[in-house]
Amino acid sequence: MPQRAKLKDIAKALNISITTVSRALNNKADINALTKERVLAKAKEIDYKPNNLAVSLRKSSTLNVVGVIIPDVKHNFFSKMLQGIMEQAQDLNYFVLVGESHHNSDREKKLIDDFSDYGVSGILLAPSKHSDFDKNLLPIIHKRIPVVVVDRMYDNYEGNFVNCNDFDGAYRATQHLLECGYKTIAHIGSSDSWSIGHERLKGYRAAIKDHGLILDENYIHICNFNNKEEGAEEGYKACHRLFSLKHPPSAIFSVTDDIAVGVYQYAKEKGMDIPRDLGIVGFSNAEVSQYLNPPLTTMEQFAQDMGREAVQYFYKALSANGQVFQKSFNPHLVLRSSTINLN
Amino acid sequence: MPQRAKLKDIAKALNISITTVSRALNNKADINALTKERVLAKAKEIDYKPNNLAVSLRKSSTLNVVGVIIPDVKHNFFSKMLQGIMEQAQDLNYFVLVGESHHNSDREKKLIDDFSDYGVSGILLAPSKHSDFDKNLLPIIHKRIPVVVVDRMYDNYEGNFVNCNDFDGAYRATQHLLECGYKTIAHIGSSDSWSIGHERLKGYRAAIKDHGLILDENYIHICNFNNKEEGAEEGYKACHRLFSLKHPPSAIFSVTDDIAVGVYQYAKEKGMDIPRDLGIVGFSNAEVSQYLNPPLTTMEQFAQDMGREAVQYFYKALSANGQVFQKSFNPHLVLRSSTINLN
DNA sequence: TTGAAAGCGATACCAG
């Protein structure tokens, strides 16, 4: 690989000082127009590109890079989010470094360290399910570079975050089923330790209660899964239990669309008609939801907007003096054919 | 944001020289065990992290970063590929910088420039559809850092690449339809200027010919689309024309799964039975293909493996003396229910 | 076993 041209090369070729070359290239005042022209021409000729390492080192600035940590790029929600992040980052002239935690807490921690060591200007973290930061680690990094937590929340977390109002979304999803006239509504949820699972369960509970129904704890089925495939499997298994109850549910609010896929599978096998025999509402508006048969009613989470906003918060945090930025997006009901008005 | 600790801080605290500290931290020989211990302890105490900019500058090495340029992260094929890339990169201790071209050639060029200026150690490029590199641009960068082209090919391109054997895949997809007993097979393809569209069309043609059928040019419908949504739309429109022919086709080989989605939509509207009235084979084994009703027979492209291999080639190219690495993956038929044996 | 000094490539200050 040939050498990259440097200031010195231009200086030598034109018989002027490095300083002058630097000035010319950086559009400084105090430079002879002719000199500048000659420098620019030469730079182009030998294809000079500044060495970012040197520049950043000298200016003691970080590189224009923001590190993004997500559990799984293949997951529709995260790839949408990543797209939003990249768009906004590009607008602000930042590069995007990406790493996957695969819902593994150790890997996540290592990524945070590595990114931080690398010298990113900030970190956007979509925490893994099993993320177990005590209240210390995050703040420590936070002192050196801005961190924005996306999607999931930590208990008592006081830093920057952008998330989805999971409680509200779950409440409205459940409410929709109630308004359709479904009388017995089950919830297939996910591990309570995860803020998302936790909040959605709370929203479900609140909606049931507020509508004067009695909450049957048998109707709540919590499961564990780390990717789409496992989600579908768990959804299927959950149905097994729910439909062997004495009074099986007539509708299900599923914590994610992935799980709903498993529910569909079960329903199909048992010859149940969706939405007449069984109403379903998912969460995410994942790509798959529109292809299911019938298309799945679900909650849109605005992943892309969340990504954009996260970058903006990181950017503001760079210059903000300790100010903290937080926002919850309200999910929207996407009405499709897995629910129907029974009244 | 507080200052990052540096060698000097440790040196001062222990009253030794910076050189010694550096040696201790870098596991060099010629260092007193006790001194080393004290340095390590102090480093930990004040949370010392080397400044990568300075290290790389001094060693005049690039940062351990590989730049990845893809058209669209949300697209299942590219997110799978990206996942493969990230896994392999992590194993080799490289960071991954990601940018999206959105199938825009200018944006793609800018990304290549920016990444190159930034100082990445190499670039993995999944070219956009409208990528129009003359034979110059790519080689120019290639002289400075390794470039691996993934997925699509350029005419007469002589550099590193990893792709899918599109001709072969298309041939086998078409052959499968023929073996099922479908007599009139149409092809919905994509812009001929794109190597993928081109090769798949060629494969289709060859299969038809080799089986002694006469190729009706009316059965070939070429369309343009830049994302999944447009693909589905174009597939739908293509059907409009194909099924208004005097002798409509009984099967379709679709250049991508996205397009097949539009075909399904059309078939459903017209009450056609898939696979009896219409056999369909797609290409990609995108996530959606298994959720379509009936599930779509398609060609698996091994996107993740391609991603991994691309990183390995980049890595080899770093130290290879001009040696070029090339590989085509053979796609696999994934048999589902959109085709059936009619014999 | 340790330290002083040079230098990676670029920028900033100050003197001329």
Next chain:
DNA sequence: CTGGTATCGCTTTCAA
């Protein structure tokens, strides 16, 4: 308007 010199944080000879 231009050039010399110090410096960013670190590694690497070369001497001691």
